[in-house]
Amino acid sequence: MVLMQGNEALARGALDAGVRFFAGYPITPSTEIAEIMSVELPKVGGKFLQMEDEMGSLAAVIGASLAGAKAMTATSGPGFSLMQENLGYAYMTEVPCLVVDVMRGGPSTGLPTNPSQGDVMQARWGCHGDHPVIALAASSVVDCYNLTVRAVNLAERFRMPVILLSDAVVGHMREDVTLPEKIEVVDREKPHVPYEWYYPYDDSTTAVAPLAPFGTGFRFHVTGLTHDRAGFATTVPAEVDRAIRNLKRKMDRFRHEIIQVEHAHLADAEVVVAAYGICARAAEAATVEARRRGYRVGFINLKTIWPFCFKLVQRVAETAKAIIVPELNLGQLVREFERAVCDRAQVVPINRVDGETITPRQILDVIGELARPGGGA
Amino acid sequence: MEKARELNPSELMHEYLRHKKRFPHLWCSGCGIGTIMGAIIRAIADCELDRDSVVMVSGIGCSSRMPIYVDFNTLHTTHGRPIAFATGIKLARPELEVIVVTGDGDVAAIGGNHLIHACRRNINLTVVCINNNIYGMTGGQASPTTPQGKVATTARYGDFERAFDLCDLTAGAGAVFVARGAVYYARQLEKLVAQAIRKKGFAFVDVISQCPTYYGRFNKFKSPVEMLYWQRDNTVNVKAAPKMKPEELEGKLITGVLADRDYPEFTELYDELIADLAAGRK
Numbered sequence: 001m002v003l004m005q006g007n008e009a010l011a012r013g014a015l016d017a018g019v020r021f022f023a024g025y026p027i028t029p030s031t032e033i034a035e036i037m038s039v040e041l042p043k044v045g046g047k048f049l050q051m052e053d054e055m056g057s058l059a060a061v062i063g064a065s066l067a068g069a070k071a072m073t074a075t076s077g078p079g080f081s082l083m084q085e086n087l088g089y090a091y092m093t094e095v096p097c098l099v100v101d102v103m104r105g106g107p108s109t110g111l112p113t114n115p116s117q118g119d120v121m122q123a124r125w126g127c128h129g130d131h132p133v134i135a136l137a138a139s140s141v142v143d144c145y146n147l148t149v150r151a152v153n154l155a156e157r158f159r160m161p162v163i164l165l166s167d168a169v170v171g172h173m174r175e176d177v178t179l180p181e182k183i184e185v186v187d188r189e190k191p192h193v194p195y196e197w198y199y200p201y202d203d204s205t206t207a208v209a210p211l212a213p214f215g216t217g218f219r220f221h222v223t224g225l226t227h228d229r230a231g232f233a234t235t236v237p238a239e240v241d242r243a244i245r246n247l248k249r250k251m252d253r254f255r256h257e258i259i260q261v262e263h264a265h266l267a268d269a270e271v272v273v274a275a276y277g278i279c280a281r282a283a284e285a286a287t288v289e290a291r292r293r294g295y296r297v298g299f300i301n302l303k304t305i306w307p308f309c310f311k312l313v314q315r316v317a318e319t320a321k322a323i324i325v326p327e328l329n330l331g332q333l334v335r336e337f338e339r340a341v342c343d344r345a346q347v348v349p350i351n352r353v354d355g356e357t358i359t360p361r362q363i364l365d366v367i368g369e370l371a372r373p374g375g376g377a
Numbered sequence: 378m379e380k381a382r383e384l385n386p387s388e389l390m391h392e393y394l395r396h397k398k399r400f401p402h403l404w405c406s407g408c409g410i411g412t413i414m415g416a417i418i419r420a421i422a423d424c425e426l427d428r429d430s431v432v433m434v435s436g437i438g439c440s441s442r443m444p445i446y447v448d449f450n451t452l453h454t455t456h457g458r459p460i461a462f463a464t465g466i467k468l469a470r471p472e473l474e475v476i477v478v479t480g481d482g483d484v485a486a487i488g489g490n491h492l493i494h495a496c497r498r499n500i501n502l503t504v505v506c507i508n509n510n511i512y513g514m515t516g517g518q519a520s521p522t523t524p525q526g527k528v529a530t531t532a533r534y535g536d537f538e539r540a541f542d543l544c545d546l547t548a549g550a551g552a553v554f555v556a557r558g559a560v561y562y563a564r565q566l567e568k569l570v571a572q573a574i575r576k577k578g579f580a581f582v583d584v585i586s587q588c589p590t591y592y593g594r595f596n597k598f599k600s601p602v603e604m605l606y607w608q609r610d611n612t613v614n615v616k617a618a619p620k621m622k623p624e625e626l627e628g629k630l631i632t633g634v635l636a637d638r639d640y641p642e643f644t645e646l647y648d649e650l651i652a653d654l655a656a657g658r659k
């Protein structure tokens with residue numbers, strides 16, 4: 001067991017997952033990740049680069065990934081806004097990379113040293129155009145390690161950027177953690193065809209189109225323009241349609257592999273507290289305390305927030321009377337719960353935007369309003 | 378690639394262009410970009426670079442469409458960011474030869490910050506800026522290199538702003554190699570690009586080019602040929618310049634190698650650091 005900070009565990013996870021390239025720009029509360037990577041990467045033959053801004057950071061990350069390296073960046077809200085441009089490029093060109101957003105209060109410069117969950121919808125819809133998203137949310141130091149490994153693996157497996165959301169509290173707090181001794185590490189699939197047969201966007205024979213690193217003889221084209229299977233720009237309606245739908249198809253097909261949710265006591269729950277990130281800790285504590293007091297309360301911790309776990313929430317809504325959704329924003333992911341539940345259960349948001357975290361007490365108070373000890377109305 | 382030297386010019390082009398790509402290309406007739414593409418290809422052949430090891434990176438605009446046509450590893454990126462993408466590629470795999478093709482709007486406006494920092498960082502890249510003094514792809518708006526008083530669709534009454542001298546800018550920012558060429562002097566350009574490729578460190582080549590469709594029409598050039606004559610009549614080779622009187626040099630653009638100096642290269646410094654750490658020296 002070691003005492004570790006969230007950002008430190010995140011950097012450790014990235015290194016263990018095989019990340020060998022980091023480009024970033026200093027921003028609170030994510031900076032420790034860059035600082036640690038600058039020290040550790042050259043020790044393992046990896047490369048660290050402090051860029052002139054966040055647009056350049058993600059551009060360098062995408063370039064390094066195309067050159068074959070597992071690559072990442074880390075930022076916070078204002079930098080995440082600047083990265084949307086090249087994040088869209090990575091979705092469009094299907095280049096694996098990890099983008100960490102250690103959330104702080106916004107909008108704009110906001111509250112640099114306080115936690116927030118204000119970037120949840122930006123993670124989903126921050127860049128223009130239709131595109132799939134994988135976003136994970138860390139609620140503890142050990143999560144910072146495990147979910148970083150998972151995020152890098154998902155990026156490599158599905159050949160796309162993966163967003164890992166943390167926040168000022170998760171990133172900066174220190175906890176005793178036991179890191180796993182062995183982890184699974186996934187490497188992107190490379191083509192096994194003759195050079196002239198390679199189509200970088202052809203996934204007709206494999207689940208995800210293999211990606212050849214630059215400089216290995218395949219000499220293909222990459223563009224942010226809507227492209228055909230060879231990678232060249234197209235405006236032919238059928239090819240455009242295929243290109244955009246294929247991005248989504250990949251997500252739909254592997255949704256079950258991507259979504260990771262922890263839950264407890266759902267079977268008999270009258271009220272379910274569903275949370276992610278830092279709020280999941282208060283939610284868990286409130287659930288334990290409510291159970292002790294005899295309330296039938298269940299708990300969900302969404303480790304994957306995008307794609308959203310619609311099926312699970314729909315199932316919960318069949319049996320539970322209410323779902324409480326605590327968030328450090330004015331209600332972002334709660335809308336997905338409302339869409340999934342469709343009035344079959346009550347969806348009750350708890351929101352906090354004063355730079356402080358939601359407490360177990362706050363959640364317990366709401367549980368008390370919605371349920372009675374022993375259950376039943 | 379010893380063979381490349383023996384090929385005649387058209388065979389050489391055929392060797393380096395993507396045969397399956399839809400030609401003709403998208404550039405207007407009279408545009409300077411094709412000539413520059415030819416010069417870059419001849420320079421790459423002259424440097425005997427293996428096609429598999431060449432990465433051509435571009436941003437957004439007319440000039441940035443060049444990577445479509447050439448048979449290398451090619452990357453058409455976001456507006457203004459090609460140098461940043463190229464930096465990531467080069468640092469991740471220093472053995473690759475990374476050439477950035479960009480335009481004046483791409484590299485000096487939206488990408489200006491990446492340009493000056495790349496000069497400062499001194500990572501081994503070759504950047505060729507096709508400088509036609511206007512935004513061509515979006516229809517002729519003023520760029521950071523539109524000369525003061527010249528007309529564009531967003532400067533109908535003449536541009537108020539002073540133009541950037543991109544060679545002064547990059548030399549000032551610390552680029553170890555800075556050169557200016559012109560479409561009119563295609564053979565000189567080829568040599569300048571080859572020198573830039575061979576130079577270890579960040580090399581910048583500013584190429585005076587012509588956009589007859591917008592810049593030419595708006596600014597009373599009767600034909601692309603007249604624009605090429607303008608290039609001939611308004612440039613002075615850097616070797617001839619010292620012998621000329623100040624009044625003869627007024628308003629003239631100096632061509633040739635304008636800065637050539639040595640400074641430790643970023644990827645080499647980084648590899649030394651990795652070696653030092655591995656050997657316990659740091």
